[in-house]
Amino acid sequence: MSLKNPVDAVVLVGGKGTRLRPLTLSAPKPMLPTAGVPFLEHLLSRIRDIGIEHVVLGTSYKAETFTEYFGDGSAFGLDIEYVVEDEPMGTGGAIRNVAGLLRHDTALVFNGDILSGVDLNALLATHADNQADVTLHLVRVPDPRAFGSVPTAADGRVEAFLEKTDAPPTDQINAGCYVFKRTVLEAIPTGRVVSVERETFPGLLESGARVFGHVDSTYWLDLGTPAAFVQGSADLVTGTAPTGALPGEPGAHLVLSGATIAEDVVLGGGSTVGANATVEKAAVLESAVVFDDAVIGERARINRSVIGKGARIGAGSVVEDAVIGDGAVIGAGCELRGGLRVWPGVEIPEHGVRFSADV
Structure with missing residues (x-):
């Protein structure tokens, strides 16, 4: 499958996964065996299946485990490059850190510990149709109180980024997947810690940038806890969660x-x-x-x-x-x-x- 316009994929996989210890003492969270293969392989299969070829992995903790398994990506039908972060620079800093390896004007950015069923082609189409600077995947969840909420206007434009509250104004939350215009990504400050959620996105709203949400109710799970990790693996095996990397038939x-x-x-x-x-x-x-x-x-x-x-x-x-x-x-x-x-x-x-x- 080929995309209408070329896109780079960026996957942030630098975290230590402390909530999953002791499993992450020997491997980073995205490299833990999940439904038969490292979790990251499931995400990369979805990236490959929409026609993206170039992927940049933003690594840090046990960075060598990624290169040892995925290499240059050719065995997985991809062209993979790596950026190693020596000191944690936050989500925004990690995204800015890969800018030098981008080849195209659009970057699809993923948090590497999210299992999602979002239609990636539809997400990219929302970004293009709105001529957006940044487009966020926003997922509707039954109980948004455990998350920050992201309300949008009737045309899909993001109105605010709100902290956790017992009375959230919307059931839409940040799903950890973004489409960036390259120039916007390159404008993130370098050399210091930057939170994309607390600094970059609110700053873009204040400046009048075109920040839109792609809202859906597809499968979504943060694999940050042991219970969620078990659930995610099971959902991949049964076919509840989408993947192109399951080493067998769903069942x-x-x-x-x-x-x-x-x-x-x-x-x-x-x-x-x-x-x-x-x-x-x-x-x-x-x-x-x-x-x-x-x-x-x-x-x-x-x-x-x-x-x-x-x-x-x-x-x-x-x-x-x-x-x-x-x-x-x-x-x-x-x-x-x-x-x-x-x-x-x-x-x-x-x-x-x-x-x-x-x-």
Whole structure:
């Protein structure tokens, strides 16, 4: 597919993902296995599928993991370049930091931890039709109180950027995807921290710039927490969230190459079983994300949880709404629930019971 006008894609992937620890101790959030491949690969597949060829990744934390996996992008049908940010410069600073690598007059900018179903062609069309300086994807959410809201006029022009409130005037929120005119992007200050949400966009409104919203109610999820990460992975597996990178057909589960699934195992809710992982007899996985080389013991139950690379879950254990770090060992008959996070390499003895505390 070819675009009417050439566009660069920019993906901001420099964050440390502290809310997802311990998973992000070994890899940046966009590189975590999500429905069988690094999350970023799902986003890049959507960029590629609308005909964008040139992508700039704004990296920082563990920047080498991106280059090692994606290289120059040719294996993924893309031309990928990288900008490494030595010191965090905020969202606006990160966007300005890539300006020197842009090739075209329009840049489609993504926060690299958002899973979205927005029609990217429609977003670009909104930008072009309005001759906008910046166009924001605004998504309607059932409860906008947890977010800043962005009201728009009847013609779609953005009226304000409002902080979180218990009585938001609109259900439209900033969805973390923007279209910039290149000259506007290049006008962001350099050499200091800049928030695009608190400084750049409000400043553009004050100056009379043409800032528009592309409003929809499509699928949207911020993968910043373990619960959201599990949900996002499951939604990709089941086909609820769009992707062109799923390594298999959408369905109730995804089992990667080399995984061993014993008899009487129940896999559902969009669960993923990683490469060379083992799920032993009569185990039940519901909305589970099991990383490569992990072992799930007989009759174990894994619900809405992440099991890290090489971790071992003992027979009959229950892991619910929890994160088990890489290489951790959970003894037989344990119960781990309620948001518990087990750090990499930790061993919990048989019949241990832990609730709502990190170990």
